[in-house]
Amino acid sequence: MADMEQVKFPRQGSDYTPLPRSKQDGRVVAHAVQTINATPHEVYQVYSRGELLPTWQEGVISVTATGDNTFHWLIEDPGTRKQMEFDSEVLEAVPGERHVSRIVNGPLESTTNTITFVEHPAGRGTIVAMISDFRVPGGVLANAVAAVVSRSPEQTTIENLRHLKELIESKEIPTVEGQPAGPRGVMGKWKQFLMGENMPTPPGTSDRARPQDMPEEASSISPLLIGGVAVVAGAAAWYGVRAMLDE
Amino acid sequence: MKAVCWMGTGKVEVQTVDDPKILNPGDAILRITRTAICGSDLHLYDGYIPTMESGDILGHEFMGIVEEVGSEVKKLKVGDRVVVPFTIACGNCFSCKKDLWSLCDNSNPNAHVAEAMYGYGGSALFGYSHIYGGYAGGQAQYVRVPFADVGPIKIESGIEDEKVLFLSDIYPTGYQGAENANIQPGDNVAIWGAGPVGLFAAASAYMLGAGNVFVIDRFPERLALARDYCGATVIDYSDGKSIVEALRDLTGGIGPDSCIDAVGMEAHGTDVSAMYDKVEQGLMLETDRPTALRQILQSVRKGGTVSIPGVYGGALNKLNFGAAFGKGITMKMGQTNMHKYLKPLLERVEQGQIDPSFMISHRIGINDVPDMYKIWRDKKDRVTKIVIDPFRETGIEKLHVA
Numbered sequence: 001m002a003d004m005e006q007v008k009f010p011r012q013g014s015d016y017t018p019l020p021r022s023k024q025d026g027r028v029v030a031h032a033v034q035t036i037n038a039t040p041h042e043v044y045q046v047y048s049r050g051e052l053l054p055t056w057q058e059g060v061i062s063v064t065a066t067g068d069n070t071f072h073w074l075i076e077d078p079g080t081r082k083q084m085e086f087d088s089e090v091l092e093a094v095p096g097e098r099h100v101s102r103i104v105n106g107p108l109e110s111t112t113n114t115i116t117f118v119e120h121p122a123g124r125g126t127i128v129a130m131i132s133d134f135r136v137p138g139g140v141l142a143n144a145v146a147a148v149v150s151r152s153p154e155q156t157t158i159e160n161l162r163h164l165k166e167l168i169e170s171k172e173i174p175t176v177e178g179q180p181a182g183p184r185g186v187m188g189k190w191k192q193f194l195m196g197e198n199m200p201t202p203p204g205t206s207d208r209a210r211p212q213d214m215p216e217e218a219s220s221i222s223p224l225l226i227g228g229v230a231v232v233a234g235a236a237a238w239y240g241v242r243a244m245l246d247e
Numbered sequence: 248m249k250a251v252c253w254m255g256t257g258k259v260e261v262q263t264v265d266d267p268k269i270l271n272p273g274d275a276i277l278r279i280t281r282t283a284i285c286g287s288d289l290h291l292y293d294g295y296i297p298t299m300e301s302g303d304i305l306g307h308e309f310m311g312i313v314e315e316v317g318s319e320v321k322k323l324k325v326g327d328r329v330v331v332p333f334t335i336a337c338g339n340c341f342s343c344k345k346d347l348w349s350l351c352d353n354s355n356p357n358a359h360v361a362e363a364m365y366g367y368g369g370s371a372l373f374g375y376s377h378i379y380g381g382y383a384g385g386q387a388q389y390v391r392v393p394f395a396d397v398g399p400i401k402i403e404s405g406i407e408d409e410k411v412l413f414l415s416d417i418y419p420t421g422y423q424g425a426e427n428a429n430i431q432p433g434d435n436v437a438i439w440g441a442g443p444v445g446l447f448a449a450a451s452a453y454m455l456g457a458g459n460v461f462v463i464d465r466f467p468e469r470l471a472l473a474r475d476y477c478g479a480t481v482i483d484y485s486d487g488k489s490i491v492e493a494l495r496d497l498t499g500g501i502g503p504d505s506c507i508d509a510v511g512m513e514a515h516g517t518d519v520s521a522m523y524d525k526v527e528q529g530l531m532l533e534t535d536r537p538t539a540l541r542q543i544l545q546s547v548r549k550g551g552t553v554s555i556p557g558v559y560g561g562a563l564n565k566l567n568f569g570a571a572f573g574k575g576i577t578m579k580m581g582q583t584n585m586h587k588y589l590k591p592l593l594e595r596v597e598q599g600q601i602d603p604s605f606m607i608s609h610r611i612g613i614n615d616v617p618d619m620y621k622i623w624r625d626k627k628d629r630v631t632k633i634v635i636d637p638f639r640e641t642g643i644e645k646l647h648v649a
Contacts (some may be wrong), residue, residue, distance in 0.1 A: 162358065
């Protein structure tokens with residue numbers, strides 16, 4: 001209680017400054033914040049290793065170093081199984097503090113990811129803030145449709161940072177993919193589809209198999225259930241959401 | 248394997264499904280020796296917990312023998328006999344380190360669903376809807392247990408399964424209900440609900456120093472267990488008597504120091520407020536029927552404590568928060584921080600202080616489960632607790648404990 005006795009007033013406070021969050025045509029800025037129970041350098045080390053990205057980022061098949069600061073990416077939309085390749089470059093790399101990278105070609109060109117690492121003042125680990133500035137090929141409308149059937153860019157940012165925390169703190173990413181279940185029925189599959197529960201979690205440290213009891217492909221199950229909307233949704237899921245993985 | 252699956256509201260079926268397999272390096276697979284139906288499974292059966300999907304395997308009270316372990320499992324080995332806590336916790340996050348195991352940050356793959364509904368999500372649970380992780384449950388022959396080095400407690404002695412099975416949920420849940428009630432030596436403690444959690448809360452309240460324990464219910468077989476095993480004074484409200492008045496008279500006009508809600512979201516009652524809840528829940532105007540909680544807020548003494556181990560899912564209507572404020576009460580609630588209680592409560596069982604199997608009324612085989620869900624929901628056949636041998640096909644053995 002010694003510290004509390006030393007507090008005296010008046011005492012200077014500060015104004016709240018929101019982290020960026022916006023949607024304009026062709027651009028979505030999203031953010032996520034987590035406190036991870038490890039030092040800033042430990043978190044930075046896991047984050048900045050390109051070869052680890054497929055274990056914790058959704059939809060990433062491989063990331064290969066092509067130079068000192070450049071990487072080649074292969075990503076896949078889990079719904080359509082369509083794949084896409086692009087390159088990224090690291091713009092800033094301050095170990096334990098800050099990392100900025102950008103996609104340099106393909107439909108997502110100039111999508112930028114900024115992540116900062118700050119030690120928690122009360123010893124709870126590291127406060128990690130991730131800000132993703134997405135280029136959205138399908139525009140805001142496609143993005144809105146995609147958010148219903150899949151993950152929005154905002155949610156993708158939140159989930160990726162959550163997976164990083166899970167991997168660092170508990171050494172694995174929790175999953176129920178590939179567990180047994182009784183017959184799902186049409187409504188069960190539809191609900192899984194709607195709620196995004198057919199989104200496979202990244203493999204983490206496991207070598208588990210693909211899920212066995214979910215709709216095989218968004219594009220094949222959707223027309224049965226939602227008719228014409230499926231075409232838009234399928235396209236949006238590809239262009240608007242899954243493809244937009246940040247670094 | 249055979250597993251008990253939720254197939255829609257009021258519909259439970261035994262299905263043949265694939266055997267579970269190791270998915271993460273910290274997983275173990277158990278061959279289940281005994282499992283049970285919990286009162287909270289009825290909230291799923293009745294369709295009041297959202298995000299259930301047809302085909303989901305039910306069950307969160309189980310124990311068994313380790314069949315297989317993942318590459319990172321160090322403490323458990325094949326052949327170990329374990330009881331598994333129903334909350335799934337990683338053991339390494341801020342919440343787990345604070346002993347808040349039911350609020351683990353890292354065990355729920357669907358945390359975003361819980362965040363949308365509650366702001367922040369708690370730990371995952373076995374067999375308890377997709378908002379709580381969507382993990383397959385243990386009313387089955389085999390189950391996958393994540394974080395196997397963190398949750399399961401080894402049973403090293405030769406003690407029978409039925410005496411330790413309830414360490415998986417209801418005994419620790421009743422105990423935490425009593426611990427959260429802030430009981431001081433000699434206190435008057437009132438407990439709503441003489442189901443398994445209420446009975447364990449009553450016994451635990453005496454373990455923690457209560458002077459008098461009052462238990463409220465309407466079923467004679469349950470009240471008999473509370474009176475004749477747990478040593479409580481029992482109040483049968485089925486004739487419509489005022490519980491507030493009964494408790495005021497029993498506590499010298501003060502009201503109980505602590506009240507424990509071991510009922511939760513599907514409360515039954517005889518007064519106008521109970522009928523109001525039935526109508527509102529039926530019209531989907533509220534998700535929960537807080538009839539017991541309303542009585543508790545009226546009954547508890549000034550400055551008293553309300554502890555809520557009963558499950559609530561969503562919005563409560565017409566709850567007299569003014570009573571809570573006006574009397575300056577303290578409320579504690581939540582899923583049970585299971586991992587904290589396993590060892591000390593196992594010791595109490597092994598030392599013979601309590602035999603948790605006292606409440607078992609039915610032993611059944613796996614094919615009997617769908618029928619027993621209905622009996623359990625309707626409180627027929629003097630049912631007080633159902634234990635399942637998942638490798639026995641059928642055959643209901645009634646114990647009529649009370």
